[in-house]
Amino acid sequence: MQHPLFKNQKNILAYTIVWVLISGIHLLFLSQISKLPFQIAISDSLVSNGLFYLLSLGLWYVLQYGIDNRQGLSTTIIELLISASVFISLWLLMIYVILSFITNSLLQTNVDAFIRSSLPLRASIGLLFFGLIVLIYYLIVYYENLRQKTQQQTELNLLLQESRLNVLRSQINPHFLFNSLNSVSSLTLSHPEKAHELVIKLSDFLRYSLHKTDEKFNNLEQELLHTHQYIDIEKVRFGDRLIIEKDIAKETLQMKIPVLLLQPLLENAIKHGVYSSLNNVNVQLKTSIVNNNLVIEISNYFEDSHVKPPGTATGLANIRSRLQLIYQNDSLMKIEQANQLFCVTLTIPQHESNHH
Template identity: 35%
Template sequence: MTQDNKSGFLTRHRRWLRWVFFILVWTLLGVSFALSTYLGARQDNVQISFKRTVSGYLADFYLWGILSPLIFRLGRRFELRDHFPRNLFIHIFTSIVFSAFVISAASPLVWFFGYVNTARNPTLWILWRNNAFSPYYFHQGLTIYWTTLVVSHAIYYYRGLREGEAKTARLTAQLAQAQLQALKMQIHPHFLFNTLNSISALLHKDVEAADRMIARLGDFLRLTLKRSSAQTVDFEQELEFLRCYLDIEHIRFQDRLSVEMEIEPQTLKIIVPNLILQPIVENAVRHGIAKQTDQGRITIRARQQNDRLIMQVEDNGPGLKTNSNGSVSGIGLTNTRARLEQCYGDDFNFEIANSHGRGVTVTLDIPARDKE
């Protein structure tokens, strides 16, 4: 039987398995007490019938097993931590009543299964009287009741703890989802403001270029709206966003901007946070390309190294200042780090550094997870 088949079997028969386990537990308890009593009597050279001993204990414990769901309900309804004096009195009273009931109800069963057709055959009245006024049986009943009550409290406490943990996990996931959505939504106005400013500037210089930019902006917004609810996309879709964005910037800078992409094919199906590279590329355009008069170049690289996805965005701009510690201001890159923390915790690397020649290289190192 495969693991899936076992899981399906357990799911379909969970209720019956629970009852089998329930009966087995009470049977083992009854037999264990019977063996302990029988062996103790033999050690003291007291002759007792093993059959009567087992039948007596099984009758007791099966009756307690029947009552245990009610004890569980009473434990849930009258928890000792709530209204302690009142609920304690209720459980003391109930334990006495239940013990008396089990002693009375068990006596006919013990008499029938243990004494019928035997040489020593006391009347049912004598057997009931001996059991009913026996401190041992009464003490045993109280012990079973309170033990069952403690077990019920432990189970309900454990369930409450698990439900609390599950609720906390759900709320944490919902909060993370909301935070991710809020961070992502900050990127769109940032990008839109910059693009609209570019269109406004082009309208005074090149109407056709402004028209093409508006068309590409429409394409970009359609892609954005199409995947607005997705927190993650495969890397191929992320590149589609980037190409659309870079087309807009190429219209703006014309020959001053060239783009190179060095993408390993196996990286295209790896899952990445939606729009994770767009603010990095936008930052390279703003700080690397816009600040120079000669031709600017942006290189986008992606490779898979074992179970990691390494992405790089490099420009040939002026680079970071010599006294810079690698931090770059701006909503885009600040949100990029925050989104990476939300998605991967500490399992990522985000570096901004000067390139060996000129310009800046931004490196993202994240887990390589394929779409399931």
Template identity: 35%
Template sequence: MFSKAFSNPNRAYWSIQGAGIIWILGSYFLLRWYEVPISEALLDAAIFGGFFQISITVLDRIFSFYLPKKGSIWILLILPILLSSLSVFTHYWILSWVFDQNETYLELLQFTWPLRFALYWPSLILVTLLAIVVAKLEQQNLIRERENMMQELSKEAELSQLRQQLQPHFLFNSLNSINALVVSKPEKVREMVLQLSDFLRGTIRKDSQQWLTVEEELNYLQLYLDIEKVRFGHRLQVNFEIHEEAKKLKIPQLLLQPLLENAIKYGLYGTTEDVRIWLKAHRNNNYLELELVNPFDPTHSSEKGTGFGLSSVDRRLFLLFGRKDLLQFGPEKESFHVSLKIPQLK
């Protein structure tokens, strides 16, 4: 009800105004019940209600910016007592001066000031407690909002770091491929360097875009495959089986590239035979479902890697959706399957 100085000052203003009006009306009808004439009752109630309004405004402003500690609980009693005393005696002095010739009213004023104080002080105690409760709730909300903001910033920072790690990781692997071609196929080195430049230029230009359509992501995958095919030629075959409705669905940028890189590394490196890799995509209700399949020989010791591909994708999915069930992978007979589900955000 009170203490909205930070979040909604207009609401605080009208709450205080409403409380003042209610106090004025209550005072007026009580005085009329004592058969005080209308003019005296109106002035009395207006001044008394005005002091009450000033008092709760003071309390609201104090506890909007200051919350007493456990050792300062005494302030909950002292402030209302001081404000009540000041208001009641100032009200008594003003009306005694205004109606100094009205003996009947002065007798009533003399008789009722202890009653006024008895009503005024508990009311301010209640206002103080309400102001502190609301202020504490607002403080807790601010803390929660700050924590949520920090968590969101931390998540965004980690996502950004993972996205930025993709290019150096891919670049190192590409440089290793170029190094291998320098001796075996020196005429292909220039072609691979140019294609690598095109790929990096395109991904850097799209770096600020976190989500792409499947069709756009496939274009980047094709640039990556063009680079790998310079080294492996006809031995590397990647089949795309993409349903038409899946092409317009959204996917985090460069999410598939480390998975495809992983499939090539463990499916093709260390063998001289042709290797076929499948990438399938379709829509299932509100999910984009993808499957990547590459040959797998459990008896063959694959080239040692950092494990960055699968772990980075798994971590990105958790940061984006807070779920650990969106990425499944493992060997099935003579192939390695990676299944991926991407919720489509509305």
């Protein structure tokens, strides 16, 4: 941390004003109550407070680098007391030397006895000021920490928002969107009624994708509805080639699932199926309850194992990392591939994650 007094001119000015005031009080005390001659009183006040003013500037470094707060309270207190005695002894010694030099050689008066007798009082006042400075130091440190924490929190929130945005971006695949718009443009010329229908479906699909990103969970029924809108749109593009078989257990409909998880999985399966085969594309969707968890299986047949449609691997990786983020468990998604059947199984815990 930077020295707070050197951070800006205002702070050093305030610090100086405080010491000028203290010097004034000191002067008043010596001349009015102790009845010392004015010249001596002003020398005493300026020397004592000037020295404290300068010495305590360096105190910041002692506190920041010399004292280790991590060693426990008692060690810190002992270290502070040692610093205080060294600091005050040094201060008093300097007062004595400088003040007696000034009074003896310049003012031709000997006040050594007065200085010596006032040492205990000076030491107590010095200790008080020392304590105050230490207190202010710890207040500043505490405030700085608090500020940093708030800043970190803000940054974290920003990151979270950004990742939500990325989820959204990966949700709506531009290839899908533009191909669908192309279908709309074609249908407006040949089958305006169908074009109308497709625009409505596309709008419903986009509305869900855009709005649901604020929410974390939805029930399976809603997610299935959104997925069906997607399938209907794809059916316009791929026609009878696309065959979706569903086996949805009724009791799973009200179960919870992270939003916008199902549709990308189905999109993956459809892409994988469509681009690896010239024939019909068969995609199966099955839900069940196993050990109170919602289990979703999505499988598709593929013909050619060497066709990798672009983006499918990243799509699956995205879903895996989302599940990992939400449930802190990386074994919730399983991918199996055998006999031209590609199968993704999701296990969705129903008790909300304990980590959020």
